[in-house]
Amino acid sequence: MKPERNNLLKIIIFLTFLIFLPISHISNAAVIRSNPPQIIEAGVSPNPVTVGTSALIYAVIRDDIGIIRVMARIIPPYSGETPDEEPVLYSSSVKLIQYVEDGRYEGWFDGFDLVGVYKIAIYAEDWYGNPSIPIATEAIVEDKPLRQRAIIVTGTSHSGDLQTATAHNANLAYNTLTSQGYSDENIYFMSSETLTGTDGTATLNNLEYAVTTWASEDTHDLVIYLTGSGEAGIFQINDTETLSANDLDVWLDQLQENIPGKVTLIYDADYSGSFIPLLTPPEEKERILITGTSVGQPALFLSDGVISFSNFLWKSVSRGVNLSRCVYECKGCRRHSG
Numbered sequence: 001m002k003p004e005r006n007n008l009l010k011i012i013i014f015l016t017f018l019i020f021l022p023i024s025h026i027s028n029a030a031v032i033r034s035n036p037p038q039i040i041e042a043g044v045s046p047n048p049v050t051v052g053t054s055a056l057i058y059a060v061i062r063d064d065i066g067i068i069r070v071m072a073r074i075i076p077p078y079s080g081e082t083p084d085e086e087p088v089l090y091s092s093s094v095k096l097i098q099y100v101e102d103g104r105y106e107g108w109f110d111g112f113d114l115v116g117v118y119k120i121a122i123y124a125e126d127w128y129g130n131p132s133i134p135i136a137t138e139a140i141v142e143d144k145p146l147r148q149r150a151i152i153v154t155g156t157s158h159s160g161d162l163q164t165a166t167a168h169n170a171n172l173a174y175n176t177l178t179s180q181g182y183s184d185e186n187i188y189f190m191s192s193e194t195l196t197g198t199d200g201t202a203t204l205n206n207l208e209y210a211v212t213t214w215a216s217e218d219t220h221d222l223v224i225y226l227t228g229s230g231e232a233g234i235f236q237i238n239d240t241e242t243l244s245a246n247d248l249d250v251w252l253d254q255l256q257e258n259i260p261g262k263v264t265l266i267y268d269a270d271y272s273g274s275f276i277p278l279l280t281p282p283e284e285k286e287r288i289l290i291t292g293t294s295v296g297q298p299a300l301f302l303s304d305g306v307i308s309f310s311n312f313l314w315k316s317v318s319r320g321v322n323l324s325r326c327v328y329e330c331k332g333c334r335r336h337s338g
Contacts, residue, residue, distance in 0.1 A: 037063040037124040037132040044120065044137060046181050048145030048220060054110040055139060058320075059096055059122045061103050061132070069125045070096040070105040077116025077141075096122070104320050112141045146220035146260070147186050150177050151210050153202050154191040155228030155237045155269070163193060165305030166227045169268070171197075172311065173225050176318045188214055192228070192238040204241050211251040221261035227310055230269030232295070233278060245278035256285045268292035268310040270299050 041060040049055045057072045075091045096105035105124075112118060118139040124132040154170045157163035170191065177187055188210045192202040200206050215222050226243075229236040235243040252263055265287070267275055272291040281287035292299050292309035301308045 035064050036130040037061050037067060037126050039122060039124060039132050039135040042120075042122045042135045042137045044139040046145075046148060048140040048142045049112045050145050051115050051141050051143055052113060054108050055112060056106055057094060057096065057109055057120060057122070057137075057139075058104060058106045059124070059135070061105060061124050063103075063124070063126050065126045065128060067098070067105075067124055068127050070098075071123060072096055072107060072109070073121045073123075074109055074111065074139075075119040075121075076111075076114050077118060100320065102319065112139060115141055115143055117141070144218075147218055148182060148221050148223075149186045149215055149219050150182055150188070150223040150225070151207070151215065152177075152187065152189045152225045153207060153227075153237065154193060155202055155226065155230075155235055155243075156192045156239050157228055161304070162229065162301055165301035165308060167191075167193060168305035169227055169308060169310035169314065170225070172305075172314045172318075173266075176314045177223070179318060202237050204237060204243060204247075207237065207243065208251055211248075212254050216255055216258040219259045219261075221264070222255065222259065223264045223266070225266045225310075227268045230267075230271055230299075232271045232274040235267070235269060235275075245275040248275070249279045252279065252287065253282050256282055256287070262286040262288060264288040264290065266290045266310075266313065268299055268308065271296060272299065273297065 039059050039061050043058060045056045045058065047055065057074075059070060059072075061067060061070065072094045073091055074094065092109070092111050094107040094109045096107040098105050118141060120137050120139060121134045122137070123134040152170055152173055154166045157166055170189070174187060174189060174197065178184065188200075189198045190200045190202045190206055190210070191198045211222075211224070226235055233245045235248075237243045248265075252265075256263060262285070263281070265275075265279065267290070269292070271293060273294040273296075276289050276291060276295075279287060279289055290313070299309065305311055
């Protein structure tokens, strides 16, 4: 047989072998696509975790073909009381499952039985067997963990339509936060109007107390949501009082000297973007600022608040979008680090 025909036969046999070879074998033969799965976000909720309780491990993944497996490997902290003692040499695994079609995978882990930092590595594999680059996160397990808290404030509205809209969005914010694990006792809800479930009237004294005293005790992270009427650098907290961005900055600076985590401010009112350059955090502290408008724009509140920046944001959070991720998805979002 001629050499050319020999080579052609070899090629035909090889191609036939590839056609009938199972996909799993192809992957083992290192046939790798150019775009493996990409893990763009991962975390644990709640975090910190109370020792002996469960927490949700999640990851947001992008892929062109389809994900066949997402796993989280959990490595516990040292069990010894001193560095010389033997560490724990075992790990656990949890399979993460996609419950909604948004690339978010979740799984519960109930093995946080030691106080300390659990290291968590998450990886994904697509239908061709191509692995993602693993992404690392961690869970802080404490005897009495610091709390995640929130403050909701609806200020004075100069029109009945705006009053209805701010009440709708404030209630949506409250319901969303409780669905994300915030207990009622960890949400300070104040309003200049009469709303069901509020903890007090929206006044400067009450807000200063909530930020500098209530939130400074046993708090890890704080979310603040302000909505109502505003002007450049000013939020109309009630009929007779206004909150300036400078005063809020002083209160937040005082708070962040006493808590380890970040502060997230969500502000939706006319000209709310004017607060952003005035709320710089202290050195080595993180502050996320999310506003419904730019510096010189009025806010949009239509259909009783259903068509508004606030409604879009809180609906997104209720579907599982992390507030930190909104920094990248919302036009008015800014992240500041001191």
